[in-house]
Amino acid sequence: DAKTTQPTSMDCAEGRAANLPCNHSTISGNEYVYWYRQIHSQGPQYIIHGLKNNETNEMASLIITEDRKSSTLILPHATLRDTAVYYCIVPKVRTGGATNKLIFGTGTLLAVQP
Amino acid sequence: SAVISQKPSRDICQRGTSLTIQCQVDSQVTMMFWYRQQPGQSLTLIATANQGSEATYESGFVIDKFPISRPNLTFSTLTVSNMSPEDSSIYLCSVALRLSNEKLFFGSGTQLSVL
Numbered sequence: 001d002a003k004t005t006q007p008t009s010m011d012c013a014e015g016r017a018a019n020l021p022c023n024h025s026t027i028s029g030n031e032y033v034y035w036y037r038q039i040h041s042q043g044p045q046y047i048i049h050g051l052k053n054n055e056t057n058e059m060a061s062l063i064i065t066e067d068r069k070s071s072t073l074i075l076p077h078a079t080l081r082d083t084a085v086y087y088c089i090v091p092k093v094r095t096g097g098a099t100n101k102l103i104f105g106t107g108t109l110l111a112v113q114p
Numbered sequence: 115s116a117v118i119s120q121k122p123s124r125d126i127c128q129r130g131t132s133l134t135i136q137c138q139v140d141s142q143v144t145m146m147f148w149y150r151q152q153p154g155q156s157l158t159l160i161a162t163a164n165q166g167s168e169a170t171y172e173s174g175f176v177i178d179k180f181p182i183s184r185p186n187l188t189f190s191t192l193t194v195s196n197m198s199p200e201d202s203s204i205y206l207c208s209v210a211l212r213l214s215n216e217k218l219f220f221g222s223g224t225q226l227s228v229l
Contacts, residue, residue, distance in 0.1 A: 034216055034217075036218075038157075042222060042223075043118075043206050043208070043220030043221055043222050043223055044206075044218075044220050045220070046219070049216070049217065085156075087156075089216075091216045100216050101159055101162070101172075102159070102208075102218060103159060104156045104158075106156050107156060
């Protein structure tokens with residue numbers, strides 16, 4: 001997997017936007033950026049993924065820079081339930097169309113404050 | 115989406131014994147994976163459970179210690195053999211619904227404590 005770098009922790013006020021950065025400067029042209037989160041005592045949860053265009057779903061938005069070397073996950077209106085560890089992952093593309101292994105780094109602990 | 119049930123949800127075991135963890139999915143899935151999460155750490159991939167053939171293990175994990183079965187497209191087991199306190203972790207099953215799709219669904223995990 002392409003190496004990703006994330007801040008260890010971040011704080012965000014409830015109701016405000018949470019912007020979580022991820023650096024993936026060694027990403028290859030056909031590698032996607034995936035975001036997962038893990039709320040305490042639960043299994044990880046898929047949030048969003050993208051290749052080069054910005055993406056939005058009901059949970060979050062993903063902004064990928066034009067050179068694809070970094071991305072930002074945006075939670076538009078953070079709530080206390082968004083407190084979790086957020087993982088940015090760039091799976092290495094395998095030949096033959098097989099599902100790629102997800103290798104989790106240490107992620108960013110987002111603490112949403114009341 | 116997929117609903118994943120893991121059993122047991124937690125267990126306390128004596129060293130030297132073995133524990134088998136079950137993972138049941140409510141639909142047929144292409145890929146199943148087993149992860150370990152040691153206390154305060156991130157997830158580490160143990161192996162890919164292959165349907166009808168031997169699992170593919172990651173570096174540092176061996177079949178004798180973590181035998182895995184996957185008899186069909188909805189079920190897999192992971193056994194933690196000859197346990198020691200260092201095996202105390204959360205063990206998580208995850209699945210991908212389709213090939214070439216890294217959108218994984220995770221079970222809630224099995225919290226294992228070895229005394």
